[in-house]
Amino acid sequence: MSKRHSAKYKLDRRLGENIWGRPKSPVNKREYGPGQHGQRRKGKLSDFGQQLRAKQKLKGHYGDISEKQFRKIYEEADRRKGETTENLIGLLESRLDALVYRAKFVPTIFAARQFVNHGHVMVNGRRVNIPSFRCRPGDVIEVREKSKQMALVLEAVQLAEREVPEYVEADHNKMTAKFVRVPALADVPFAVQMEPNLVIEYYSR
Incomplete structure (x- = not known):
């Protein structure tokens, strides 16, 4: 593991x-x-x-x-x-790694951080490798062309355990996502x- x-x-x-x-x-x-003490009251x-x-x-x-x-x-x-x-x-929620995770480009938030770190993501056509990069409403996040067929990405798109929230518009055919608006607590x-x-x-x- x-x-x-x-x-x-x-x-x-x-x-x-x-x-x-x-x-x-x-x-x-x-x-x-x-x-061993995990079951204690x-x-x-x-x-x-x-x-x-x-x-x-x-x-x-x-x-x-x-x-x-x-x-x-x-x-x-x-x-x-x-x-x-x-x-x-x-x-x-405006962090780049959080939005990559919400868009279902990767299966976990940990994978999102690594995915961004390794340079697989572009924001508004420019490569960004800083997970804490702050996105603004209207920003377009895209998986780089050479990364779109990675097993990690293909697995994440098929995950049934979670949906893409309303404040992110994701296109899994093009592997792009738009940050529509900054969400409230109730939206997340x-x-x-x-x-x-x-x-x-x-x-x-």
Whole structure:
């Protein structure tokens, strides 16, 4: 098992939730945590514990972004006008790796980061290899011609476990996607309930 897969499934088991809705997640069989003490009854989480868990879950969903990077996204969301929780989700969903994942060009968010890193993606006709690159409404994301027949891409397009959300227009024949608009929290197809309000509380305490 590759490092990517083990890290992904370890995160699921630690949180006790299938945060990407993957059919192979170990949580589908065992909802308790990993290790010999995983089945012990858990005590009630403190307010801080709930906030930390909410942050780990949201951060993990986007490929376990580094703490430094995630905090910078929160700080920008806090500076912007409007509701900080909505701003936070909007910024996370505007990342190039997140949009490549939402467009179903790859099967997982981890694969999306690697796919972008390796130069398989273009934005508005220009090659971009930075997963955190921020897209704007109207931007067109395209899989490079030589990458369109990769097994990873062909597998992802056929996945029945998730749909392309309304704020992304994807054409799987041409392997292009248009970022239509910045989504609100209610628009994002999270497999589990996310609580960005607790994430805001965690950072603003």
